[in-house]
Amino acid sequence: MATAYEVVLYGASGYTGKLTAWKLAERGIPFIAAGRNKERLAEEMAKVPELAGHDYQCVALEHETGALTELFKGKKAVINIVGPFMQLGRPVVEASLAAGCHYFDTTGETDWMSLLKRTYGPSFAAKDLALCPANSYMWTEGNLAAEIALQTPGIDTLDMLYLGDSEVSVASTMSFLRMCTQPQFYLRNNELVQWPWATSYQVRVPGEHVLLNALPWSGGGEPIWYEDDPRVRNCQTLVSFRNQERFNGVVGLLKKFEQECRQLDAARQEEVTNEWGKAVTQVEPARENPDVNRCTLSCQGRGNTNSVSVVLRGNSPYAQTGVLGAEAVRRVLRGQLHATGFVSPSQAFGARNLVAALAEEGYLAYEVKHV
Ligand SMILES: NC(=O)c1ccc[n+]([C@@H]2O[C@H](COP(=O)([O-])OP(=O)(O)OC[C@H]3O[C@@H](n4cnc5c(N)ncnc54)[C@H](OP(=O)(O)O)[C@@H]3O)[C@@H](O)[C@H]2O)c1
Known part of the structure; x- marks a missing residue:
């Protein structure tokens, strides 16, 4: 049949x-x-x-x-x-x-x-x-860690960090370049606030010593999931990659976009990020190797007088x-x-x-x- x-x-x-x-x-x-x-x-x-x-x-x-x-x-x-x-x-x-x-x-x-x-x-x-x-992976890992953090009474603030270490696909590269050049938001006192354009931040991944550069990476899905959630007052997400040389290359492209492309109309901006994406990534990656392609998600939760740390240690996003x-x-x-x-x-x-x-x-x- x-x-x-x-x-x-x-x-x-x-x-x-x-x-x-x-x-x-x-x-x-x-x-x-x-x-x-x-x-x-x-x-x-x-x-x-x-x-x-x-x-x-x-x-x-x-x-x-x-x-x-x-x-x-x-x-x-x-x-x-x-x-x-x-x-x-x-x-x-x-x-x-x-x-x-x-x-x-x-x-x-x-x-x-x-x-x-x-x-x-x-x-x-x-x-x-x-x-x-x-x-x-993005933005479900953060959603999962946030829910675990929110099980601690009084937690109303979520500070999230993703660290990835995988090769990226062609459509992923086009997608992240377009989303990093669109308005990106975090949640502060129940209001969505826009991140500054093309600005990176230094972060410390739990359990590691070296500081890494991170970007809002479209602001993360978590501020969208929790925008109307009465449990959450503040929520911000940053993303970093282990390969900092390549990551800083992305930061450079975002700065170039601000200098040369911000004034273009919306359709042309999408064309530019597609063109750049196809130039940056041309080959489909192999299946991830858990020994190499590890990732970390850190969700630091805060309340008035308490806090909770939820860390997901994983691989193969x-x-x-x-x-x-x-x-x-x-x-x-x-x-x-x-x-x-x-x-x-x-x-x-x-x-x-x-x-x-x-x-x-x-x-x-x-x-x-x-x-
Ligand atoms: N958030 C996350 O954690 C996460 C994780 C994985 C993927 N993603 C997203 O998922 C998307 C796909 O990623 P991928 O790794 O699968 O990329 P990919 O390997 O480049 O594959 C893209 C897929 O989209 C199809 N496609 C492209 N343009 C099309 C069109 N005009 N009409 C119909 N189909 C079209 C392709 O079909 P053809 O084979 O015919 O070209 C292919 O099946 C990306 O946006 C990526 O950012 C996100």
Whole structure:
């Protein structure tokens, strides 16, 4: 009997698409591998060893709301991995809504998260569907650590730091360059405040001696998740990479953007960051190696007279993104979705459940200290 597929992986042919396919296969979830080019989809899926014998089907279609809606009809959930999302995401969200599918994506772009929240959140809520962007390493790790920190009574301030040490994909580079040149916000006394343009900050990663340069990296998703949360008054996120030479190269590009491109119109700015992104990254990375590609997430929580430190020590952020996508649809299919409308991954599935899913596969462990 032919499979009635319930899951669409859109953008399956890319780096993160293949990692998500791997994690869907491990969970025994049949899926449609969708994208714009059938031969490329088949070729790329053939590179995922875990898909041997797994039930999936490659479907090529136009990147357009009508065609996407037809494909999504009758399915339960869509994992969208086609970015930059501010450039390419709208037809996918609109099709998910029209077809009645829960929507998950891997964005790191906080302007995209805000747009979804304002423009589509109420319509997804009205249809009892989840609208869950950034169901990915950035900004889910911070969301998970924040929820653990907020379990300490009185904590209302979240100071977050990501440290990554992985090679990046082509679309990731285009995405982070565009998002670092858009307005970036942190939450101070319940108000979103804009970070200064092209400015880096020195940070200390817990358990390390050398100071590193960090950037707001689009401001992080956490200020968006916690903007209307009565538990949280202040929330800020910074991001650093172990390879500081390359990281400082990004800081240099942001300064160049301020000098040469800030006055350009919005469409031209997007073209410039795409051009720079394609020039900086031309090759798809290999699968991450946990011995090399380690990451740290630090969430320092404060209240009036107390504090808590939550540190996630982990590895392989891109593979973690695959786990989060696959785990989300596994939980949807099992009836374990806790909330609908515009939701963070923690609201959708419970922070402890997602931490456990990542920990079970050796992708992180967490430490909580009341300091
Ligand atoms: N927040 C996080 O932690 C996190 C983690 C991982 C990824 N991401 C984000 O996820 C996105 C994808 O990343 P990736 O690593 O998979 O990048 P990638 O390897 O460059 O793949 C990009 C994917 O998008 C598809 N695509 C590009 N332009 C398209 C278009 N016009 N129409 C239809 N499909 C199109 C590509 O299809 P073709 O194969 O046909 O070119 C490919 O499947 C990026 O925005 C990245 O920033 C975020």
